Amino acid sequence: MKEELELYFIMGSQNCPDKDPEDILEHALKAGITMFQFREKGERARVGEAKRQLAERLQARCRAHRIPFIVNDDVDLAIAIGADGVHVGQTDEAMQVVKERCPEHFIIGVSAQNAEEAKKAIRDGAHYIGVGPIAATRTKIDAKFPIGLTGLREIRKQVGDFPIVAIGGINQKNAEAVRQAGADGISFISVLTKAVNIRQAVDELKMGMEKMHR
Numbered sequence: 028m029k030e031e032l033e034l035y036f037i038m039g040s041q042n043c044p045d046k047d048p049e050d051i052l053e054h055a056l057k058a059g060i061t062m063f064q065f066r067e068k069g070e071r072a073r074v075g076e077a078k079r080q081l082a083e084r085l086q087a088r089c090r091a092h093r094i095p096f097i098v099n100d101d102v103d104l105a106i107a108i109g110a111d112g113v114h115v116g117q118t119d120e121a122m123q124v125v126k127e128r129c130p131e132h133f134i135i136g137v138s139a140q141n142a143e144e145a146k147k148a149i150r151d152g153a154h155y156i157g158v159g160p161i162a163a164t165r166t167k168i169d170a171k172f173p174i175g176l177t178g179l180r181e182i183r184k185q186v187g188d189f190p191i192v193a194i195g196g197i198n199q200k201n202a203e204a205v206r207q208a209g210a211d212g213i214s215f216i217s218v219l220t221k222a223v224n225i226r227q228a229v230d231e232l233k234m235g236m237e238k239m240h241r
Contacts, residue, residue: 028134028155031095032192032212033236034229036060036219039067039099040081043220052085055219056092058229061212063089064114066099083108095134102128112136114157117144122151138194140174142185149189157214158182160195161205176208183209199228202235212236 036055040048052063065085067078082098086108089096097112098105102125105113112134115125122137129135137148138157145156160173174182179193193210198218205213213232222228 028190029211031062031134032155032190034060034232035062035064035192035212035214037064037066037099037194037214037216038220039065039069040073041067041069041071042216044071046220048081049084049088051220051225052088054225055229056088056094058226059233060094060229062095062097064097064099064214065110066216067101068099079104079108082110086110097134097136105133106130112154114138122148122153126152136192139182141178142182145182145186145189149186155190155192156182156186157194158191158210159193161193162196162201176204179205179208179210199231199235202232206236 038048038051043051065082067073067081073081082104086096095111097114098110099114100116100119102113102120106129113125113129114136115122116138125135134154135152136155136157137153139145139148140159145158148156158179161175161179162173173196183191191210192212192214193205194214197205197213197215202213213236215232218228218232219225
């Protein structure tokens with residue numbers, strides 16, 4: 028699980044209004060992302076059949092590269108298309124209900140902003156925790172106040188060796204520090220959706236993560 032979390036790309040069509048999300052994902056997959064989350068949410072996001080069709084097209088890209096395809100929040104869609112898992116927030120469907128509804132093989136991630144939320148997610152059966160936001164971000168309109176590296180360190184201390192991916196405001200400049208603070212992986216949106224060169228952007232993120240393996 029920890030290896031899959033290392034370079035965790037999150038995207039919906041609303042994050043790339045002037046680009047083709049399929050092209051962005053294909054470049055990201057070829058560059059070496061390790062997990063993908065389909066987060067079709069907010070202003071200009073697709074709904075209904077259009078959302079499902081986009082999800083299936085992006086899922087096909089992930090399958091071709093053998094990368095897990097996770098759906099944000101929408102448990103019905105995740106089950107309907109046979110996704111690899113689902114990620115839920117604190118205000119989304121209750122974790123116990125999600126566990127009951129989802130197939131046994133599903134990867135289930137839960138967002139947590141503090142140690143209590145993280146420990147509850149573990150008790151409820153999450154497979155990994157999305158911790159953050161680490162820094163301020165404009166990508167998510169509903170983003171909470173940043174917990175910083177201090178908040179990340181505290182959660183790591185409280186949850187032991189449990190898989191953690193850091194979320195919110197992570198880029199090439201702070202990836203190494205986030206890893207040092209206890210994250211097994213980093214997640215990102217605009218670092219790739221706004222990148223001129225996606226491979227270069229992924230390579231720079233990898234460098235920050237790999238320094239901690241040496």
